[in-house]
Amino acid sequence: MRSRSFLTGFFLAAGSAVGTVLYRRRAARKRERVQLYFGDGSMISLTEGSPEAERLLAPARELLAASRG
Amino acid sequence: MTSAQALADLTEISSQIVTAVVFDREGTVVASTVDDDRAGRIASTALELLRAAEEQGGAGGKDLVQLDAALKDGSVFVVRDGDRVIAATTQPEPTVGLVFYDLKSCLRSLGEKAEPEKPKPRRAPARRTTTTRKKKDAES
Numbered sequence A: 001m002r003s004r005s006f007l008t009g010f011f012l013a014a015g016s017a018v019g020t021v022l023y024r025r026r027a028a029r030k031r032e033r034v035q036l037y038f039g040d041g042s043m044i045s046l047t048e049g050s051p052e053a054e055r056l057l058a059p060a061r062e063l064l065a066a067s068r069g
Numbered sequence B: 001m002t003s004a005q006a007l008a009d010l011t012e013i014s015s016q017i018v019t020a021v022v023f024d025r026e027g028t029v030v031a032s033t034v035d036d037d038r039a040g041r042i043a044s045t046a047l048e049l050l051r052a053a054e055e056q057g058g059a060g061g062k063d064l065v066q067l068d069a070a071l072k073d074g075s076v077f078v079v080r081d082g083d084r085v086i087a088a089t090t091q092p093e094p095t096v097g098l099v100f101y102d103l104k105s106c107l108r109s110l111g112e113k114a115e116p117e118k119p120k121p122r123r124a125p126a127r128r129t130t131t132t133r134k135k136k137d138a139e140s
Helices: A003-030 A051-067 B003-013 B036-058 B096-114
Strands: A033-038 A043-049 B017-023 B029-032 B064-070 B075-079 B083-090
Touching: A003 A043, A003 A051, A033 A051, A033 B036, A033 B075, A043 A051, A043 B075, A051 B075, A051 B083, B003 B017, B003 B029, B003 B096, B017 B036, B017 B096, B036 B064, B036 B075, B036 B083, B064 B096, B075 B096, B083 B096
Parallel strands: none
Antiparallel strands: A033 A043, A033 B064, B017 B029, B017 B083, B064 B075, B075 B083
């Protein structure tokens, strides 16, 4: 009986942890971002909200709008 | 392969790419999948984006080769190969790696076209050897 309640608690905790990770990943994917790739193989990811990202996101939005006429 | 053909191949291979424009570092459009007016605006904005991104990486002395911006309505890709640049737009959430691969292949095929053809090495003219032919009649 005791081990059964332990297992139920364990699975509930694990399930909610996995759910949180998936939710956060999904939310992060929906945020606007710019990724810069350099010749040495390194990469910088700038997510909306930071001033560096906004400097790049503004012309990117303009470009997308221009492509749609 | 012409520039227009390279872009036609690109949009045929990659269904995720909606528009693509090839231009140089001065903003002169080489080829595009859209009309001239839109292509010019895309090229100038992409150049502005590229310069702003290069400033970002310039602090570390790094050489920017490509970038992608994931926006709510779609994505923007810019790939640089020497003096030539390609900018493309896609639908939201594209397969980033595949789009970069297709854009780089397109730029490479244009680069191959731009390079002057090397003259093929000529073979030395075959030496003429004189052989004496015996007449069949003489043999018999």
